[in-house]
Amino acid sequence: MTETAQIPKRPRHIAIVSETFPPEVNGVANTLRHLCQGLMQQGHRVSVVRPRQHDENHAEAQGVGQALFTSEHLVTGIPLPGYPELRFGLARSGRLAKLWRRQRPDALYVATEGPLGVAAVSAARRLGIPVSSGFHTNFHSYSHYYGAGFLEKLLCGYGRWFHNRTAITLVPTRKMQAVVQGMGVHSTGLWSRGVDCMRFAPHKRDEALRRAWGVAANDRVVLYVGRLASEKNLQMASACYERIRNLHPKARFVLVGDGPLRKRLAERHPDYVFCGMQRGEALARHYASGDIFLFPSKTDTFGNVVTEAMASGLAVVAYDDAAASEHIHHEGNGMKADLSDDDGFIDAALKLADQPTLLNRIRAQARLDALDLNWSAQIEQFEQLVFNQQQRTKYHVLKQSIPLL
Structure with a gap:
């Protein structure tokens, strides 16, 4: 039996950190919507850390929250250059550590690589919380389309540094997995996407x-x-x-x-x-x-x-x-x-x-x-990849605590 097959199916608390989230409309927000819904349906507790969105409709945000997460923590947001609809999240790692000491997650999933993601990874590492990341956006390739191709190597190096501070980086396709590994990211896992065939028909x-x-x-x-x-x-x-x-x-x-x-x-x-x-x-x-x-x-x-x-x-x-x-x-x-x-x-x-x-x-x-691309199989794959990091972290901490004889 493989290591991932031994993961007990019990409710967990997972914290999801992202600089974009529903009701925003983009691929990352859409993926997180299905992820949160799927995890909640499996009985998991989902807490979300995200920036306050521009012109956020409170009633709409409340409706989203009732379906997608158990609790939410909002941080300050500033517009992303070139993408004013999206916002960087600004938070001190100490503040996030304080939040997670009170309500400690079993695992952390960081979906975006901005300042909020950096603070979240630092806080999780300080507390020994297993942290995984997602490679959702190919930002280093975007530089060519905005007259800043000279920044590609710098952005690629930043992405490598960021993702190598997490236990595993989830990528949606085998081709992208090869790209990310070529960037120098050490630990990757394949997590694809489903599609709602009831809605789209x-x-x-x-x-x-x-x-x-x-x-x-x-x-x-x-x-x-x-x-x-x-x-x-x-x-x-x-x-x-x-x-x-x-x-x-x-x-x-x-x-x-x-x-x-x-x-x-x-x-x-x-x-x-x-x-x-x-x-x-x-x-x-x-x-x-x-x-x-x-x-x-x-x-x-x-x-x-x-x-x-x-x-x-x-x-x-x-x-x-x-x-x-x-x-x-x-x-x-x-x-x-x-x-x-x-x-x-x-x-x-x-x-x-x-x-x-x-x-x-x-x-x-x-x-x-x-019709074969259902979300339920992808939610199960996500659970195996992310919660398996929790098992590894516990083992690593236990091994370090045993004195040499």
């Missing part, structure tokens, strides 16, 4: 919404869902759509999300449909009302939108990276191209637009394959 297709976009029943909607920001490689999405429209003039490009590039894109492409940020059932209807889903990012560590699009019955076009590297089978349940093959990305999208039979077959298979 083909039957939520909304013909009235499609008419509002200006498309008829047989016209193609090319869809993008995500942040409208430089690191998402939106110029490729735009170039790809323009090639499709040259051959299929009635196709429309619909973008769901917000970000710093929205104004520039809207001015340059007034014919594109900008839907802004969508949540819940409205988001599910927007997904299901598309046909071809473009995911041009080369920086995402996973990309929850890929599996959400699959669950919604869309044909995904992506690079062979992140979620697509694990879950997309070329011309089986989606289309993918090598990271260096921009022409291949466009050709894959054109093939879908030109071949309705292939498009429909891929859409049906994407939904079927998404």
Whole structure:
């Protein structure tokens, strides 16, 4: 029997530290929503440490809290440069240590690498609390998209220092695991993502919404869902759509999300449909009302939108990276191209637009394959990886306390 299989299934207290959290809308917050829900459903106590969010709606935050955590500790937040919607958390490690002395967690999971994460890791190490971290955001790769590529080595070194201070770093794909190990991070574990196939489903297709976009029943909607920001490689999405429209003039490009590039894109492409940020059932209807889903990012560590699009019955076009590297089978349940093959990305999208039979077959298979990506299995994997660090820490402390004879 393996060591992880021996972990007793009993309720634990896990503290989750993150500089982004629901009701914020992004991949990290979405993942933490499902994680907290899953842990609570397993009977665990979940406490959250996060910054106070900008313009936070108290009633909405309370509603989130009732579903996602047992207790919450808010710290001061300041806007993240280039991402004013997100905030750095500021807290002294001594203050967090005082909090965790009163309500000691069995384990700590630090989801973000900012100042709050650094303080949390320091406090946990001081108290001997097992601490794990997550590699959710590829910040060192973002530097190239903001004219600061010279910072990549510095950011990579910071990430290596940060994650090596934790017992294990959880990564969402095997490809990202190799990247993180290549950075010099010593201990990594594979923790993937599920998708809510009850929420995201083909039957939520909304013909009235499609008419509002200006498309008829047989016209193609090319869809993008995500942040409208430089690191998402939106110029490729735009170039790809323009090639499709040259051959299929009635196709429309619909973008769901917000970000710093929205104004520039809207001015340059007034014919594109900008839907802004969508949540819940409205988001599910927007997904299901598309046909071809473009995911041009080369920086995402996973990309929850890929599996959400699959669950919604869309044909995904992506690079062979992140979620697509694990879950997309070329011309089986989606289309993918090598990271260096921009022409291949466009050709894959054109093939879908030109071949309705292939498009429909891929859409049906994407939904079927998404049904296997449930969150319950991922919650169990998280428990094994994170709570196993508790067993190791206890053993290490016990061994150190035994005098040599």
